[in-house]
Structure formats: structure tokens, C-alpha cells
Amino acid sequence: MRLVIARCQVDYVGRLTAHLPAARRLLLIKADGSVSIHADDRAYKPLNWMSPPCWLVEGTTDDGEHALWTVTNKAGEELRIRLLEIEHDSSHELGIDPGLQKDGVEAHLQELLAEHVETLGDGYTLVRREFPTAIGPVDLLCRDATGISVAVEIKRRGEIDGVEQLTRYLELLNRDPLLAPVTGVFAAQQIKPQARTLATDRGIRCLTLDYDVLRGTESTEFKLF
The missing domain is CATH 3.40.1350.10 (Trna Endonuclease; Chain: A, domain 1)
Structure with a gap:
């Protein structure tokens, strides 16, 4: 799992369009390929996300000033994440999870x-x-x-x-x-x-x-x- 804390701007382009203005957020990139964007006030639910199968391409904005992540799924929908300032970027190997134990x-x-x-x-x-x-x-x-x-x-x-x-x-x-x-x-x-x-x-x-x-x-x- 990769954890990134950054000031970022996010745009979703697909069946609908959605925009998240610039703010500090947590970005999660999991081993299954999913990407999700989290705020600090919504428990587990992300502000926006892309479920697998999807592909993350890391590049830069046209002016070269900021990193730009483009996440695309098999339907051609895109999650465009403009990273204005990165405060933390780390990767962690969690291994295979045993799964939720049912009651x-x-x-x-x-x-x-x-x-x-x-x-x-x-x-x-x-x-x-x-x-x-x-x-x-x-x-x-x-x-x-x-x-x-x-x-x-x-x-x-x-x-x-x-x-x-x-x-x-x-x-x-x-x-x-x-x-x-x-x-x-x-x-x-x-x-x-x-x-x-x-x-x-x-x-x-x-x-x-x-x-x-x-x-x-x-x-x-x-x-x-």
C-alpha cells in the first residue's frame, strides 16, 4: 500500500463530472490497483475513488510545475489528481490479509x-x-x-x-x-x-x-x- 498526504486538486471525468478543489488529503494506492482520496472527517468513506481494474500513470502538468496522476479504468473514465504539494509519500507491504472473521x-x-x-x-x-x-x-x-x-x-x-x-x-x-x-x-x-x-x-x-x-x-x- 502507498500512502500519500498532499495538497491536491481532483477531477473525475466519466459518466458524470466531479471536482474537488485544492486541499490537504490522504491518497491511498492499494495493491489491487484501486486509488482513493480521503478527507479527515468522513470515517472510512473516500471523497472519490477508482476501483480496479484501473491503471495509474504518473506525469506532470502541461506547465511542468506539478505532478499529475491520471487513473483510468476499463470504461475509459478518468480520475485526474493534480499534486500541488506533497508532504508524505511512503509504501508499505501489508501481506495477505486473513479476511474478516464472521460472527x-x-x-x-x-x-x-x-x-x-x-x-x-x-x-x-x-x-x-x-x-x-x-x-x-x-x-x-x-x-x-x-x-x-x-x-x-x-x-x-x-x-x-x-x-x-x-x-x-x-x-x-x-x-x-x-x-x-x-x-x-x-x-x-x-x-x-x-x-x-x-x-x-x-x-x-x-x-x-x-x-x-x-x-x-x-x-x-x-x-x-
Whole structure:
């Protein structure tokens, strides 16, 4: 990972245009090729970013006064970062991350869904649990009734982070000619509206899981129907 703290100006050119005026920011360049720009007041969420696969080219502005980074993705969209003053620039080897350890409920949901894979749809079959990728394991890799590969990400609470995680998995899996095309299913006990909207926009199917039904027990909650 490369960390750069700099006074910079950022312009995004693609389906939309966006501009960040000059200010001090943190730039993260990760081993997967992603580039993100962070302020000091927005927790983990970047101000702007480019997800892999993308390519960073370091050059200079036309007048030669400042460094200019151009990040381009496969769609031809660009993130142009003008570095007006660099205060810090360092690289760090983090190694392979073991991945997020799921809590008991998520781990049990994965186990139950693997046992009852037909919950995903008629004709679904399980290929493998914890299917490995370069950025961590996919919860379930399945095939649908037509033989198409399906990556399933399972959460207790379905939020935007989970959709982003599944998106990254799909980008990697679809590079494998033995698996592609790979579609996605985002499965959770509760899925937030924003996460559902993002998933739908990216062609990912959402599935709400009933923990009690998967366990083969009746819920004690009152139901209208």
C-alpha cells in the first residue's frame, strides 16, 4: 500500500463530472490497483475513488510545475489528481490479509444456506463454500439451473459495504475464463434500501434470508399472514 498526504486538486471525468478543489488529503494506492482520496472527517468513506481494474500513470502538468496522476479504468473514465504539494509519500507491504472473521450468526447463515442451496432458486447447486480469490474468500460459489456461476455474499445486515465487497469479488471472478460469466447474489437477514438500490444497479440480485426457516423452526413473532 502507498500512502500519500498532499495538497491536491481532483477531477473525475466519466459518466458524470466531479471536482474537488485544492486541499490537504490522504491518497491511498492499494495493491489491487484501486486509488482513493480521503478527507479527515468522513470515517472510512473516500471523497472519490477508482476501483480496479484501473491503471495509474504518473506525469506532470502541461506547465511542468506539478505532478499529475491520471487513473483510468476499463470504461475509459478518468480520475485526474493534480499534486500541488506533497508532504508524505511512503509504501508499505501489508501481506495477505486473513479476511474478516464472521460472527456466529453470519457463519451459521453461510452453513445453513450451503445446506439448503435451493433457497437461492430451483436447480441451484453448491460448488464450494469459502471459494478463494486474491482479495479473500467468496462465501458461496454456486451454479444456477442453467450452469451459470453465481457468487453469493452473506451478511446479517446487508449494507453498501457488503455490495461493494461482492462487486470486487465479481470483478475478479469474471476474469477467470473457466468461471465467467459470474453473476452475484447478496443475501442477508435485513437489506438496507440504499444497499438494495446499489446492488440492483450493478445487476446483483438481493435475497432476504429467514434464519428461522433455514434452521427449520417456526418464528415466535406474530405474523399478519
